[in-house]
Each structure stands twice: as C-alpha cells, then as structure tokens.
Amino acid sequence: MINYLEIVKEAWKGYDPSRMIQTIEDISPMVSTNRVYKVTFTDEDFIIAKLSTFGKYEHFKEDHRIIHSLSNNLLYPFENLLAKSLLKNNHVYTYRHRKGKIDAWVVFYNPSRVMQRMPRRLQEGHIRSFGRQIAKFHLACSRIRNVLPKSSKTLRTDINTLMDELDNNEKQFGGKANVDLTRYHCEQFLKNRTRCNAGSFETIPVFIDWNIGNFSVVDNFELFSRWDYDWFRMSSRMMDFYFFSRVVSDAGDRTVFSYLMGPMNEERFFVFLSEYHKINPLIADEIRFLREVYRFFILNYVIKNGNYFFSEQYAKKLQAEAFEIYLPSVDRDFDPEKIIDHLKIRS
Secondary structure (H helix, E strand, O other): OOOHHHHHHHHHHHHOOOOOEEEEEEOOOOOEOOEEEEEEEOOOOEEEEEEEOOOOHHHHHHHHHHHHHHHHHOOOOOOOOEOOEOEEOOEEOEEEEEEOOEEEEEEEEOOOOOOEOOOOOOOHHHHHHHHHHHHHHHHHHHHOHHHOOOOOOOHHHHHHHHHHHHHHOHHHHOOHHHHHHHHHHHHHHHHHHHHOOHHHOOOEEEOOOOOHHHEEEOOOOOEEEEOOOOOOEEEOHHHHHHHHHHHOOOOOOOOOOOOOOHHHHOHHHHHHHHHHHHHOOOOHHHHHHHHHHHHHHHHHHHHHOHHHHEOHHHHHHHHHHHHHHHHHHOOOOOOHHHHHHHOOOOO
C-alpha cells in the first residue's frame, strides 16, 4: 500500500519546510489513479497537490514546464486561465518519490478560481459560444507556440511504444485476437497520419481531456479557468476535438461514461465546428484526421495506458468496450466528408 499523504508531506518539506501543514484532504474525483489533495497550512492558507504514478516522471516534469511557460505567455483574455504551478528558484517545483516498486511524483498548484460550470447538457446558444471561445483559445496558443519549451512526446512514438508492448506481452492485452486488432489499428493510424499530411499540421498545446468538470466559464460563457492536465501534450489542435464533441453531445455530461464515437456524428458537433471554423478556419485534411484522433485516443489512453491511468473498475470496462465497440467502429461509423461538405471546405 502506498502512503500518499506521507509522500505529499515529503514533497512539501522539499519545497518549504518552514510552513507547517495542518490538514491534507483528499479531493480526488476517483476516476483515475492520480490523486488530488487540498493542503491547508496552520495559517489557513491552502494549495492543491497533484500526485501521479501515471506515465513517466520526465514527461510529467516536461509537461508542467511547458504549461508554466504557456500560462505566463498567454495574453488577454486568457492570461489567468490556467492553474499556476508553484515555483522554486524560478522553476516549476516537482518532487519524485522512489522507494522499492513505488515511483510517484508531486506538483503543487495555487487553487484555481472557479466561476460557473457549464450545464450538463448544452443548449444551441451554449454550443455556439463554446465553439467561438475554443477557436479564440486555440488561436492564442498558436500565437505563442514558438516561444514554448520543446516536447519529447509525439503521436508516432506513443504508437510505436504500444506496438513494442504488443510484441512483448500478448497476455496483457487479453490474448491474440485483441493483439491482432490493436496492431491493425496502430498500422492504420500510422498510414492514415501520413495520408492526412498530419506532419504538416501546426503544433500547439492541447489538453485533450475537455470534460465539463475541468473548466469554468463566466456569464457569457467565456472561458474563465482550466485545470487538470493529465493528458496535456504538444500536438495538432485536432487532438482536442473528440472531447469537444463530448462536451456538446446530446447525452451531455455523465457520471458513468464510455468513449463512443457517436458524438462526432451529431448535428450538435457540426454546430460547434461551424462556429469554430468562422474564427479559426479548418482544412479538409484536419477534418479527415479526426478519425485518427479518435483512433489514437482509444489506442493510447484506453488500451496502452488505461491500466495505469484509470481506476481498476473503469480500466476494465473501457478496455473491454475498446475491443468490442470502439475500435470496430472507427472505420465504419465516421465519415469526415460530411463535415467537410457542411463547412464548405475546399479539398
């Protein structure tokens, strides 16, 4: 058993032992293996601690370095959007705990101010406002992309890592049939990535996990605050769009969830894309890449990393659905040409 609270205490001692902790409250959503804590000091000030055992420490540290640079360089109206990591000696402070088989790392944040949560099910006006806001945010990220630190993670390296794991541990994936299906979709992703000219797409910061519980808005539905950076990476803006389709879907936000492709086929998503496209135009190859965005998400975050990121009950459920429902639907149930026609994009 891992004593998470002791690791958080150790992390704080490494940051500032002069300030005494009074209480540590677990405020984790309990969907993932990551833990979130409210750390209150004896003077009643508090901060947020994020503890992770998911992925690699080097990527965790690298991501927070990029996010810190992003938060400092974003201009109005997004200059205060992102939760700020605590710094020590002008660097984002991260703490790594390694003991036996335990490898965990911690980062501290100033608390994010939270205004309004979007409704669980959006009305058309909400969807249009959200589309315009995200278009403006992506533009803001694009303008500062050249001053951000470099990232070592790429879509290609993640898929190649998964293919190596398929060769080395068939049992982990539930047997030969699942391995063969996964390998086929890895190969399709790499082939179609080239076919869509994805290597030419602009690289910007993307957060991917845009569920309604990860951001807040003000009265006119402008973005106010954004937190939870579990799946952050530098990549094509299209990596965000599957989750945008989920935010605007007819089903709305749900406590028990699946990762079905359906939301990308809904008219409500077309409305979102229309508003986005007016401000930050999309090209045909980017729309075609949406299929690969979904495929990559299932391959990388559900199949490859699901056991490490999601709690056990969710990992089992989502991985079973991945093999039975999600992957078989990728090439069958999504036609990007409908969106291209809807947006009147010239191929």
